Structure formats: structure tokens, C-alpha cells
Amino acid sequence: MKAGPDIARIAALIGDPARANMLTALMSGKALTASELAAEAGVSPPTASGHLAKLEAGGLIGQRRQGRHRYFSLTGTEVAAVLESLMGLASGAGHLRTRPGPRDEALRRARVCYNHLAGEMATAMYGALLRTGRLATTGDGPRLTESGAAFFSGFGIALEPLIRARAPLCRECLDWSERRSHLAGSLGRAVLARIEAEGWASREPGSRAVRFTPRGEAAFGAWLGLG
Amino acid sequence: MKAGPDIARIAALIGDPARANMLTALMSGKALTASELAAEAGVSPPTASGHLAKLEAGGLIGQRRQGRHRYFSLTGTEVAAVLESLMGLASGAGHLRTRPGPRDEALRRARVCYNHLAGEMATAMYGALLRTGRLATTGDGPRLTESGAAFFSGFGIALEPLIRARAPLCRECLDWSERRSHLAGSLGRAVLARIEAEGWASREPGSRAVRFTPRGEAAFGAWLGLG
DNA sequence: TTCATGCTTTGACCGTAGCCGAAGCACGCG
DNA sequence: CGCGTGCTTCGGCTACGGTCAAAGCATGAA
Structure with missing residues (x-):
């Protein structure tokens, strides 16, 4: 057991609906502000802030401050690839x-x-x-x-x-x-x-x-x- | 929002440590019994049973009864591919x-x-x-x-x-x-x-x-x- | 400086989901 | 038939994590 990396950690990160919505929105490749992501996920700003902090700690997203805005984006194509393959599973095995x-x-x-x-x-x-x-x-x-x-x-x-x-x-x-x-x-x-x-x-x-x-x-x- | 499939559903499925351990064990390709998977995940048989039911409902694993045993295995290479790519992320972005x-x-x-x-x-x-x-x-x-x-x-x-x-x-x-x-x-x-x-x-x-x-x-x- | 905006922290609430022990099925074997 | 094994269901406990309101920091503008 414990063979291989800790996959549950980041799967759980993606597994929350609000966070999944944020990540899906970021799949557009555009960097989005915290408030935009909050709206996208359908949660209040404080909640979104907490989620974003977790996603960043997990290494899935990164941020760039610009003026009084904070722009978030995916950390790389590898993250995007995982999200895409997850969508493949969900669209296939999910309720059709x-x-x-x-x-x-x-x-x-x-x-x-x-x-x-x-x-x-x-x-x-x-x-x-x-x-x-x-x-x-x-x-x-x-x-x-x-x-x-x-x-x-x-x-x-x-x-x-x-x-x-x-x-x-x-x-x-x-x-x-x-x-x-x-x-x-x-x-x-x-x-x-x-x-x-x-x-x-x-x-x-x-x-x-x-x-x-x-x-x-x-x-x-x-x-x-x-x- | 809600563009694309419901990725959170299955990510959450993988996101539980016990279930992740089970899935990792099944990556060996061998079909394993419920008790073996319970041991692998480090949980009691009842708990394992609940997890396996969820994984099956989610379409990630399938079962085959044989004698008085119940053998579980991944439903396909697509599931295995997602798990592999998740491991890639976890080994890279995770704690090194x-x-x-x-x-x-x-x-x-x-x-x-x-x-x-x-x-x-x-x-x-x-x-x-x-x-x-x-x-x-x-x-x-x-x-x-x-x-x-x-x-x-x-x-x-x-x-x-x-x-x-x-x-x-x-x-x-x-x-x-x-x-x-x-x-x-x-x-x-x-x-x-x-x-x-x-x-x-x-x-x-x-x-x-x-x-x-x-x-x-x-x-x-x-x-x-x-x- | 003072105000406004954008975001984060705090604190408290609540729901959900994981967990196990005990009991309940189901199957195979003697 | 009746016993034992493998697995599932049930009940109840616990705790972790998501949620928001309100207050606290910042940063930029006036």
C-alpha cells in the first residue's frame, strides 16, 4: 500500500463541485479573478477564496497579482490533461x-x-x-x-x-x-x-x-x- | 457553468483515501476480492463494502461473482489512464x-x-x-x-x-x-x-x-x- | 489622508460522509 | 439439513469540510 503517489489528495481537490466548476472555467486558458471564479462556481467570495487557497496549495492553480485584482490560472498543461481525461470518464461512464x-x-x-x-x-x-x-x-x-x-x-x-x-x-x-x-x-x-x-x-x-x-x-x- | 460533464462526481469518488487505495491496488490488473481490498485500504469489511458499492455505481469498477467470492476489477483502460495521469500530477505537484x-x-x-x-x-x-x-x-x-x-x-x-x-x-x-x-x-x-x-x-x-x-x-x- | 473596491480571515453553523459493531443474508460445504 | 465463511445492511457515532455573515486587510483612487 502507499505504492505510488498520493492520488487521493488531488482527486479530492477536484472532487468538490465548486472547485470543479472553477477548474472547468479555467480550462478556457484565460486567467480569471477571484470574483469571476466565485460567480462561476456559484458560491460567495469568502468560500471561493478558501477554495482557491486550497487549489493553490495543491499546486493545481497559480496566481498573478495585477493592480488590485488577483488573476488565477491553471499551473500547466498537465493539470489540463487530467481534467480533460476526467471529463472523458464522466461523459462516458456518467449518466448518459x-x-x-x-x-x-x-x-x-x-x-x-x-x-x-x-x-x-x-x-x-x-x-x-x-x-x-x-x-x-x-x-x-x-x-x-x-x-x-x-x-x-x-x-x-x-x-x-x-x-x-x-x-x-x-x-x-x-x-x-x-x-x-x-x-x-x-x-x-x-x-x-x-x-x-x-x-x-x-x-x-x-x-x-x-x-x-x-x-x-x-x-x-x-x-x-x-x- | 455546467459546461461539459460532471467531473466532480468521479473525482470525489477517487478523492477518498480508502477508495484511492483500492483503485491503486486494482491498477495491478488483477481482480481482487472485497476482503483483500478492505485490507489494502486499511478499513473494516463493512466500510469497504460501502466504498465498493459507490465505485461500482460510479462506473469505475465492475464485479464478477465466482463461488462465494466477489472479484472486483477496473471497468477499463480509460479508468486506468485517468488514475495514471493523476499519479503523474501527484508525484510532480505533490510534496516532493x-x-x-x-x-x-x-x-x-x-x-x-x-x-x-x-x-x-x-x-x-x-x-x-x-x-x-x-x-x-x-x-x-x-x-x-x-x-x-x-x-x-x-x-x-x-x-x-x-x-x-x-x-x-x-x-x-x-x-x-x-x-x-x-x-x-x-x-x-x-x-x-x-x-x-x-x-x-x-x-x-x-x-x-x-x-x-x-x-x-x-x-x-x-x-x-x-x- | 480618506474613501471605495477586491479579497481574505475569523467564527459559528450545519450537512454529509466516513467509520465501526452487531446483526442479517447468501452461498458452499460437510 | 445445519454450520461456517464472505459479504452486505443497519444504526449510531464522530468529525471533517463546505458555507456564509461580518469584520479585517490591503491596494488604488480622490
């Missing part, structure tokens, strides 16, 4: 009676996962990138190929600063709605930023959903060579 | 003061992850398989190539029954100690079985650790063409 509403439909299509794109569009993209040899996979996550480097440079992404930074360029992340992987890492983040800058899609305010315009969706498909 | 003992060291080297091999040896194997083209990766997890099929057949694994079964042949699973992927799925399971049948390694009783014999380790490396 709650059939997906229109809002869930949009989330399934495309959404923000911490800082990169997730959902149907994202797994389609990841598959296309691997099929066309822009990415290759080692045991240690995906790797950018030479043709891939040219491909993304042509899309307007400056790769050098990303490579110079110590954060991993490519990562894969399991999608709870699709049950397949999609692209994460600093490259995944850059792609999402570029898609938004291009005007192909925009985030719905107050939600994780990403809405593609019809023209944006067509351009996205053409870029990747999707059917 | 608990430096790894000799027992942890063995676990890091090679262990059972639900029904397949995990740890250093497993990620090395996965990397070698991808490097040599026995496996290729699509967006939808790894795929067995033709050369890979010949490779595993030559190792004494009958692929047809695995392919005929509806369970996925290849899956990847994130390793909490290595933070890299390793091979799961029915093929992963078959490989571990073959390794044990070959006498290369054996499971330590009452633990998840897998101990390779010196000769077994050498044979394993030669088989994969590791340095």
Missing part, C-alpha cells in the same frame, strides 16, 4: 440520460483546451498533420518534421522563438469528446492564435466554445487538405 | 519531500499498468517500436504496420484473435513516472503476457512492480534492438 444540448454540440465541434484547440476540428487537424507527414510520432510525443516546419512557417507562425523557449513545442492531449488525441504544446497554442488572428474563428465569451465562420471553416479545411 | 524509496525505484523501472507494461522499460519499448516502423501513429492512437505484424507474430503473439475482438488493438497510455507514452490495448496486454511466459520477468506478489531477470532484460533489449 443528459443528452447533449446545443451548447454541448458547439463544444464538441471546437473548443479551447487550456490554450490550444480541441474537439472535432482539432482531432481532424491532428490526423491530417500526421497523415501528410508534417508531424511524426516518437515515444516521447509528436515531433515536427522538416516539411512540417515549412508548412507552419508558411502559415505565418514564427517557429524560432517557440523552439528557443524551454516549453515543449509539440505535445498531444487526449480529447474527452472525441476520445482521440489533438495537438497541444506551444505549437498548438500558436496555431490557435493564428486561426483567431486570421479571422477564421472566435471564442464565445464566457465559454470554452470556439465558433468558426463558414468561410473560416472552409479555409481551415483547404489549409489542411481535408476532404 | 518523500524521496523515492527502493520500492518506488522498482516501480519506475517496470510495473503493471492495468494489464500492460509501464515504466522505463515500457516507454523504451514504445519508442523503439515507433522508430523502427513497427507502429505508426495516426490521430487516433497508434496503428500496427505490416512489418510490425510480422514482428509480433515472430514473437509468438497470435494477432488474428486480437484483431477479431472488438477491443482496440493498440492504444497509448501516459506514464506517470516517465511522462511519456507507452503501449496499451490488447496488443500491449499480449506483449506483457508473452514476456512473462518467456520467463523474462515476473510480477512481484502484492505489488505492481515487474522484476526483470538479468537474462530477461538482455533478451528484451536484443528483441527490440535497444542500444
